[in-house]
Amino acid sequence: MFKIQMPHLNKRLITLAFGEISVHHCGDAMIKDKGICSSANEFFLPPINAALQLEILMTAIMGERHCVLITGGAGYIGSHLALLLQKQGYRVVIVDDLSTGNTWAAPESSSLIVTDILDSPALVATMREYQVKTVIHLAAKSCVAESIIKPDDYFETNVKGTQSVVGACAKAGVRQLLFSSTAAVYGNGTHGLVKEDAPLKPISPYGQSKVEAEKVVANSCARYGIRYVTFRFFNVIGAHPEGIVGQYSPDSEHLLQKCLDSARKNSALNIFGYDYDTADGTPERDFIHVQDLASLHLHAMRHLDYGGESLLLNAGYGNCYSALTFIKAFQKLTNTVFPVGYVLRRDGDPASLIADISMLGEKLDWIPEYASIEQMIGSSWAWENSLVRRALK
Numbered sequence: 001m002f003k004i005q006m007p008h009l010n011k012r013l014i015t016l017a018f019g020e021i022s023v024h025h026c027g028d029a030m031i032k033d034k035g036i037c038s039s040a041n042e043f044f045l046p047p048i049n050a051a052l053q054l055e056i057l058m059t060a061i062m063g064e065r066h067c068v069l070i071t072g073g074a075g076y077i078g079s080h081l082a083l084l085l086q087k088q089g090y091r092v093v094i095v096d097d098l099s100t101g102n103t104w105a106a107p108e109s110s111s112l113i114v115t116d117i118l119d120s121p122a123l124v125a126t127m128r129e130y131q132v133k134t135v136i137h138l139a140a141k142s143c144v145a146e147s148i149i150k151p152d153d154y155f156e157t158n159v160k161g162t163q164s165v166v167g168a169c170a171k172a173g174v175r176q177l178l179f180s181s182t183a184a185v186y187g188n189g190t191h192g193l194v195k196e197d198a199p200l201k202p203i204s205p206y207g208q209s210k211v212e213a214e215k216v217v218a219n220s221c222a223r224y225g226i227r228y229v230t231f232r233f234f235n236v237i238g239a240h241p242e243g244i245v246g247q248y249s250p251d252s253e254h255l256l257q258k259c260l261d262s263a264r265k266n267s268a269l270n271i272f273g274y275d276y277d278t279a280d281g282t283p284e285r286d287f288i289h290v291q292d293l294a295s296l297h298l299h300a301m302r303h304l305d306y307g308g309e310s311l312l313l314n315a316g317y318g319n320c321y322s323a324l325t326f327i328k329a330f331q332k333l334t335n336t337v338f339p340v341g342y343v344l345r346r347d348g349d350p351a352s353l354i355a356d357i358s359m360l361g362e363k364l365d366w367i368p369e370y371a372s373i374e375q376m377i378g379s380s381w382a383w384e385n386s387l388v389r390r391a392l393k
């Protein structure tokens with residue numbers, strides 16, 4: 001038995017520990033057959049697992065944080081975000097159809113609901129059951145090349161799926177939403193630093209589907225009184241600093257993934273395009289560490305918690321690496337060698353995309369912690385060589 005002072009002990013935690021029981025007055029519950037008895041705020045609990053003890057202790061100290069639903073939380077970005085939110089004391093429920101996500105990536109103490117975001121009634125039921133306060137909508141199809149072959153699938157998941165998520169929020173009374181869009185909405189409309197009000201000229205069905213999804217978020221949220229933050233993610237890389245999760249998608253088109261593959265197999269890596277209007281002729285991108293992107297979401301959620309206005313923001317660092325510079329940095333930092341070649345430009349790839357982050361700096365009090373190329377490549381390399389990642393091969 002252990003004894004604890006817990007003014008915040010409530011029915012949910014008692015139910016979590018002991019199963020469904022009826023508690024009318026938490027402050028002076030006497031449930032001797034279940035092992036609980038109390039006087040005022042003192043409770044005596046039988047031995048329970050360490051994770052639950054920790055949750056009870058955190059709740060006793062901090063009070064219970066609200067529940068966040070993450071669509072796509074079993075994917076690359078979602079799994080990092082779920083871990084960070086849990087560490088901060090939030091309850092996390094994940095909705096994911098596991099089309100590119102994985103059950104192992106969803107933190108054990110989160111609740112994983114395996115369903116399609118197009119199933120709006122299931123979303124409403126989940127939001128109500130878990131008393132969700134904020135929805136973070138990440139679930140999407142996000143492969144540029146695939147979107148050119150199967151554009152309809154991209155509109156189905158990314159546009160109709162977003163309609164379904166926002167509609168479910170409205171029905172379930174959720175009034176805060178974070179939405180993940182992409183720098184691909186800018187397409188060839190810009191060169192170099194790009195502001196949020198730049199013209200949107202996506203050159204792939206993926207980018208176009210996100211333009212439409214952004215409109216759904218802005219229009220529907222205004223109609224239903226939902227405050228939102230839409231982020232346009234630039235190129236997300238990196239892995240959890242303790243190697244708990246990381247990128248795992250064998251079909252990934254990301255430059256970093258291609259570097260990792262080439263390093264492992266000692267195979268050639270071909271850069272798409274050598275004649276762009278950039279310093280070395282190869283395309284330039286703004287990379288952001290996944291852990292910083294996760295903490296950015298935490299800041300955005302707090303902004304909404306405190307009644308902040310709806311926002312549309314770039315999510316990057318505001319600097320860039322060309323494909324060639326990035327590959328050279330990768331080889332140097334990981335002490336690997338593989339041949340590098342050049343092939344023709346790929347449809348849908350703009351020359352240069354760098355986030356103008358002046359609005360981000362103005363609106364959110366966020367300081368990145370993992371912005372160096374050493375941390376971005378180093379954490380991915382550590383994850384790639386970790387026991388967890390190796391077990392997945």
Ligand SMILES: NC(=O)c1ccc[n+]([C@@H]2O[C@H](COP(=O)([O-])OP(=O)(O)OC[C@H]3O[C@@H](n4cnc5c(N)ncnc54)[C@H](O)[C@@H]3O)[C@@H](O)[C@H]2O)c1
Nearest residue numbers: 072075076077097098099100101116117139140142233236
């Ligand atoms: N990774 C990047 O560099 C990047 C850049 C810009 C934008 N984004 C956006 O960030 C979000 C997350 O991307 P990610 O890199 O983590 O991709 P990911 O593929 O690892 O994660 C997406 C998750 O959504 C789930 N999902 C897909 N369709 C679903 C559906 N119909 N119903 C339920 N779940 C579904 C997948 O199973 C997966 O777990 C996406 O919206 C993507 O467009 C990512």
